[in-house]
Amino acid sequence: MYQELVLNNDPKSVISETIRTLRTNLQFSSIDKKIRTILITSSVPGEGKSFIAANLALAFAQSGSRVLLVDCDIRKGRQHYIFGSHNRAGLSNLLLENVEEKYAEYIQETKIKNLSVMFRGVTPPNPSELLGSAKNKMLIDILKENYDIVIFDSAPINGGLTDSLIMGTLVDGVVIVAAYKETSISLLNSTKKSLENVKANILGVVLNRANNKSKKYYGHYYG
Ligand SMILES: Nc1ncnc2c1ncn2[C@@H]1O[C@H](COP(=O)(O)OP(=O)(O)OP(=O)(O)O)[C@@H](O)[C@H]1O
Ligand SMILES: [Mg+2]
Numbered sequence: 594m595y596q597e598l599v600l601n602n603d604p605k606s607v608i609s610e611t612i613r614t615l616r617t618n619l620q621f622s623s624i625d626k627k628i629r630t631i632l633i634t635s636s637v638p639g640e641g642k643s644f645i646a647a648n649l650a651l652a653f654a655q656s657g658s659r660v661l662l663v664d665c666d667i668r669k670g671r672q673h674y675i676f677g678s679h680n681r682a683g684l685s686n687l688l689l690e691n692v693e694e695k696y697a698e699y700i701q702e703t704k705i706k707n708l709s710v711m712f713r714g715v716t717p718p719n720p721s722e723l724l725g726s727a728k729n730k731m732l733i734d735i736l737k738e739n740y741d742i743v744i745f746d747s748a749p750i751n752g753g754l755t756d757s758l759i760m761g762t763l764v765d766g767v768v769i770v771a772a773y774k775e776t777s778i779s780l781l782n783s784t785k786k787s788l789e790n791v792k793a794n795i796l797g798v799v800l801n802r803a804n805n806k807s808k809k810y811y812g813h814y815y816g
Contacts, residue, residue, distance in 0.1 A: 594677070594704060595675065595676060595677060595703075595704070595705075597644055597647060597648075597675050598647060598648060598651055598675070598705075599612075599648055600612060600613070600648050600651045600652055600655065601651060601705065608648075609648075611799075612645070612648045612649055612652050613652050615645075615649060615652070615768070615797075615799060616649060616652040616653055616656065618797065619631065619649075619766070619768075619796060620656075622766070622796050622797070626765070627765075628742075628765045628766045628796070629737050629740075629741070629742055629743065629765055630733060630736075630737055630742075630743045630745065630763075630764040630765045630766075631649075631742070631743070631744050631745065631764060631765065631766050631767070631768060631796070632665075632745045632747055632757065632760050632761055632764045632766070632767045632768070632793075633645055633646040633649065633744065633745065633746055633747060633767075633768050633770060634747045634748070634749070634750055634757040634760075634761070634767060634768075634769060634770070634784075634788075635749050635750070635769060635770040635771060635772075635776070635784070636749060636750055636751045636769075636771065636776055636780045636781060636783070636784040637749050637751050637752070637776070637780065638669075638749050638752075639772070640749070640770045640771060640772040640775070640776060640801060641770050641772065641799075641801035642666075642746055642747065642749070642770050643664075643666070643670070643671055643672060643675060643746050644675075644801075645768075645770050645799055645801060646662060646672070646744050646745070646746035647662060647672060647675050647676075647746070649744055649768075650662040650708055650710075650744045651705060651708060653707075653741075653742050653744070654705055654706065654707035654708035655707075657707065658707065658741040658742050659707050659709075659740050659741045659742075660707055660708050660709070660740060660741065660742050660743075660744065661700065661709050661710070661711065661736055661739075661740040661742075661743045661744070662708065662709070662710045662711070662743075662744050662746065663684060663710075663711045663736070663743060663744070663745045663746070664683065664684065664710070664711065664712050664713040664745075664746050665684055665713070665724065665745045665746065665747050665748075665756070665760055666713060666746055666747050666748040666756075667684060667685050667713050667714065667716060667717065667720040667723065667724070667748075667756065668716055668720055668748060668754075668756070669748065670712070670713035670746060670748075672710060672712055672713070672746055673712040673713070676703055676710055678701065678710075678712065679712075680712045680713060680714065680715075681715075682699060682712075682714055682715070683699055683711055683712035683713045683714030683715075684699070684711055684712070684713055684714050685713060685714035685715055685716065685717045685720070685723060686699065686714040686715060687699040687711070687714065687732070688723045688724075688726060688728050688729055688732070689717075689723075692728050692731055692732040692735065693731070693735065696732060696735055696736070699711050699714075709740075720756055721754070721755050721756050721759060724756055724759045724760055725755075725759045729763065730763055733763050733764070745760060745764060747760055750784045750787055750788070751780060751783065751784060751787075758787055758788065758790075758791045758793070759791075761788050761791055761793030762791050762792065762793060764793075764794075765794065766794045766795070766796040767788055767793045767794060767795050767796060768796050768797055768798070768799060769781070769784060769785065769788070769795065769797070769798045769799070770798075770799045770801050771798055771799070771800055771801065772800075772801055772802065773800045773801060773802025774802065781798070
């Protein structure tokens with residue numbers, strides 16, 4: 594079940610331990626203001642955003658929090674695939690409706706206790722506009738009231754898309770995923786600068802890495 598959810602399938606692996614550490618760090622990362630909404634983003638495609646977002650959501654659910662995972666990579670998100678489901682309707686569709694009345698219809702429970710998901714929905718012509726709309730802001734407030742923690746999977750930042758920068762301004766904190774030995778420091782710096790320019794609250798960087806010998810993946814978290 595849910596092959597990529599390593600915290601479920603291989604809880605003793607290094608990557609599972611790392612993601613639990615990430616969860617703990619996030620739980621303690623803010624003393625004054627509790628972090629309730631977290632955006633997972635990265636510089637370029639394929640660094641592991643969706644994988645980390647799904648497993649981090651699972652880690653919070655396992656610790657007893659009521660968690661919602663939202664796929665706000667409206668263009669290419671694949672959380673529905675990770676959760677063995679379909680993407681007939683999701684965030685993009687909801688944002689065309691009355692979000693207050695309809696949001697619950699777009700949330701699905703998973704087989705995992707405490708973990709619900711909202712998939713990305715049908716790709717619209719104007720994802721940035723949807724994410725930047727007043728409705729999306731209102732939706733995030735509603736979701737925050739209804740869940741202990743909301744994790745947003747997102748699109749990469751360095752392709753010139755503003756989607757994740759917009760989301761960065763709407764959430765309590767942002768975690769940047771970088772692929773070990775693949776993401777260059779200058780690329781990572783430019784991602785960090787872009788997020789700082791919009792005054793996003795950067796919580797830390799996850800170094801997601803593959804160990805070539807064992808073909809097993811690790812990750813490290815730097816606050
Ligand atoms: N730490 C890891 N351990 C095992 N597999 C991983 C790990 N990180 C990523 N992967 C795998 O690498 C592939 C790419 O990861 P993922 O889809 O999460 O990247 P992404 O940053 O979301 O990409 P995109 O920008 O295209 O959305 C997936 O098949 C995922 O399962
Ligand atoms: Mg992804």
